[in-house]
Amino acid sequence: MVALALTPVIAGCGGDDFANDERPATTITVAAVVTVKRITVSPARLGAGTVELLASNQTARSQRVQLRSVRLAGGGARLSQRTGPINPGGTASLKADLGEGTYVVSATSAAIEPATIVVGPRRASGSDRLLQP
Secondary structure (H helix, E strand, O other): OHHHHHHHHOOOOOOOOOOOOOOOOEEEEEEEEEOOOEHHHHHHHHEEEEEEEEEEEEEOOOOOOEEEEEEEEEOOOOOEEOOOOEOOOOEEEEEEOOOOOOEEEEEEEOEOOOEEEEEEOOOOOOOOOOOOO
């Protein structure tokens, strides 16, 4: 009796194909360190796609970090994102989808020299990469 009741459930599994679309490129973490003189980013050159900017404040004052586009290839949409206040010794992050072009990472204090990120052509698909979401 139980075997007959489960037959329709088993027969309904797996018969249809599904679209196997390309995954987006794997997210890259860009580290930004804010010091009293300048912001340093690594990597400073990367391919277009999603990035997570992880900023560390190594100054004695609270800072906000801003990521903004300066020059975009192909008339892409302008970008400007800012973290909340980052306490001394603290960190904050933001995620952005960067298109091909040039971006500036700056801090609240105008005395801190900003960093530049150069973004090239789109990175390869994340399909066929193990242990990726």
